Amino acid sequence: MGEAIVITSGKGGVGKTTTSANVGTALALQGKKVCMVDTDIGLRNLDVVMGLENRIIYDLVDVVEGRCRLPQALIKDKRFEELYLLPAAQTKDKHAVSPESVKDIILELKKDFDFVIIDCPAGIEQGFRNAVAGADKAIVVTTPENAAVRDADRIIGLLENEKIHAPKLIINRIRHNMVKKGEMLDIDEICSVLAIDLLGIVPDDEHVIKAANAGEPTVMNPTSRAAIAYRNVARRILGESVPLMPLEQKPGMFTKLKQFFKLG
Amino acid sequence: MTAGKHHVIIKGVKDGLNFLLDDSCELAAVLDELRHKLESTHDRILTGPIVHVHVRLGRRIVSDEEKEEIRAIIGQKGNLLIQSIESDEPEPLAGTAAPITVLKGMIRSGQTLQHDGNLLYLGDVNPGGTILCTGSIYIMGSLRGMAHAGLDGDDTAIIAASHMRPTQLRIASVISRPPDEWGFQEAFMEYACIKDGHMEIDKLNGMHRLVLA
Numbered sequence: 001m002g003e004a005i006v007i008t009s010g011k012g013g014v015g016k017t018t019t020s021a022n023v024g025t026a027l028a029l030q031g032k033k034v035c036m037v038d039t040d041i042g043l044r045n046l047d048v049v050m051g052l053e054n055r056i057i058y059d060l061v062d063v064v065e066g067r068c069r070l071p072q073a074l075i076k077d078k079r080f081e082e083l084y085l086l087p088a089a090q091t092k093d094k095h096a097v098s099p100e101s102v103k104d105i106i107l108e109l110k111k112d113f114d115f116v117i118i119d120c121p122a123g124i125e126q127g128f129r130n131a132v133a134g135a136d137k138a139i140v141v142t143t144p145e146n147a148a149v150r151d152a153d154r155i156i157g158l159l160e161n162e163k164i165h166a167p168k169l170i171i172n173r174i175r176h177n178m179v180k181k182g183e184m185l186d187i188d189e190i191c192s193v194l195a196i197d198l199l200g201i202v203p204d205d206e207h208v209i210k211a212a213n214a215g216e217p218t219v220m221n222p223t224s225r226a227a228i229a230y231r232n233v234a235r236r237i238l239g240e241s242v243p244l245m246p247l248e249q250k251p252g253m254f255t256k257l258k259q260f261f262k263l264g
Numbered sequence: 265m266t267a268g269k270h271h272v273i274i275k276g277v278k279d280g281l282n283f284l285l286d287d288s289c290e291l292a293a294v295l296d297e298l299r300h301k302l303e304s305t306h307d308r309i310l311t312g313p314i315v316h317v318h319v320r321l322g323r324r325i326v327s328d329e330e331k332e333e334i335r336a337i338i339g340q341k342g343n344l345l346i347q348s349i350e351s352d353e354p355e356p357l358a359g360t361a362a363p364i365t366v367l368k369g370m371i372r373s374g375q376t377l378q379h380d381g382n383l384l385y386l387g388d389v390n391p392g393g394t395i396l397c398t399g400s401i402y403i404m405g406s407l408r409g410m411a412h413a414g415l416d417g418d419d420t421a422i423i424a425a426s427h428m429r430p431t432q433l434r435i436a437s438v439i440s441r442p443p444d445e446w447g448f449q450e451a452f453m454e455y456a457c458i459k460d461g462h463m464e465i466d467k468l469n470g471m472h473r474l475v476l477a
Contacts, residue, residue, distance in 0.1 A: 146391075150373050153390050157372035193390055193408065195370060 006135035010151030012122030026234030040121035051215020061089035099133035106134025138167035168199035200233035280316030287322030424455035
């Protein structure tokens, strides 16, 4: 029996879908059997970020309404043998499915997969309730902005109501130079307000945007700092203890030499 | 001090005798006098047929051992049969020792905690979270959300917090937006109260003057 993890945030645009795609792919990189489920019905994106949009035949709503069997709707990833996506419908809206029916599907998937990663839509309405219905655990994504932290706080409260306790936190899009100047909330501040365990910090990285447009998860590119961060997150989910990556860019060989001669 | 003041008064009632024991002196003194009265002064009255005795202790609260002691003294007289030893109901404590409820947890955005009376809250109140109380609110943690003390109009209520960074404070019908109106630097160990219709904020170490006043 696998584990279902919902990735949620409350606020839109903080990187839920990117995180889902990258955490799912990173777990597959670690050799796990993973299924990603997009519950953002009507505004599906996960298939686009994964570059699987043109392979969709059936979707989540088709499964719920009995037009196909669950395995028929699963799309196998281009890169990994054991990474699958259950896409959301684009033509319906959140009310097309009920929390109970999503729960049944997640239960079914948990039998075959090590991890079921559920991408939650923004907001706290029906879509949120659908997404969390079958989840065992939750990852809350936030960015270092007051608005995102407020919404994350609200979501943590709502997750408790849904009996999902102790969610984990990912802080996305950290800009080290702004934090250093005190223009951005720092990690300790966010953690002390939200009072949940930190699962990872992901630096702001242009490569994420480039990769998403190319339909290739960032995590595939080992030179990207965000990719390392997502790989670390996956390792922590698997129970490894990996230290948080330093936000400061390591100075290259050339800079080091320059500094050395200046001192001398 | 009047030497002649009786600590023990024996009164005859319909179904026997009432022993009224003074509650404003030490128990030992009462017991001495009780012993004295039984053995010497009232010796004669207290012999004869079986008499039912009710012991009234006033507002004095006694332990089981002390009750036993009273029983033993009166029991020396074979004809005295103790029916009851009773204290009056203690009056509810008033004033400074107002009851306070202790609750713990964390109030997150969108959550509301409402309470009747005074509240000691162990935990944080986050932005967007609300704590409502008819009495005073004492928070051991960070107050970053909204707190309303004296919900029913009690403007003597206060709000105290170990870390005071609220989005808004309300006491009775006075509303204050702390960051704009106070201009404080520090935020640790502070409390808010109403003075002349305005909300004031001060360090907690000055609060004893207010609460006891």
